[in-house]
Amino acid sequence: MPEWSNLPPALAVAALIGLLIVLIAAAAACVFAILTQLALARTGKARLFVELYRQYDTPEMHTAIYELIEWREAFGSRFDHQFAVEFAKQSELGHRLDRARRTVNRYFTTVAKLKTAGYINRTTASILLNTQGLNVFYEIVMPMNDEKYGRLPASRKLVAVLKKIRPRYLNGGFG
Secondary structure (H helix, E strand, O other), X not given: OOOHHHOOHHHHHHHHHHHHHHHHHHHHHXXXXXXXXXXXXXXXXXXXXXXXXXXXXXXXXXXXXXXHHHHHHHHHHHHHHHHHHHHHOOOHHHHHHHHHHHHHHHHHHHHHHHHHHOOOOHHHHHHHHOOOHHHHHHHHHHXXXXXXXXXXXXXXXXXXXXHHHOOOOOOOOOO
């Protein structure tokens, strides 16, 4: 390989320009790859958001929320204990209430888990929690969970994550 000092000046300049072009192309490729990865990450987060929002906006969720509200209104402060009684009897009502409880619970705990794992940010979580079902989760589902399973520390941690983001929906009512 010839030394740079032995090359004619025009050829040395051409070699340096060629090297500079290769470096610029490599840098551009790196920038393009980074931008592509960021765009894919945003697209993935958008898909996740849409999927979660779709999960909330189902007839099953709507029915579950209203069944739980009606159950609490029917039994007042003992609704959670009465749920445990019905569930222990293995009655159809007990199973239906448990399905409603699980439906609402699954949505909100999923949001908390995704936020904790860093898959969604606080803003996205806040938007996903901006639903009437949040109050149902805090005030009906969690007492039912406690009655069925006891006060599980893992559940309390997830609720703490959610309450830091959104302690309640609007004024806390169900209407």
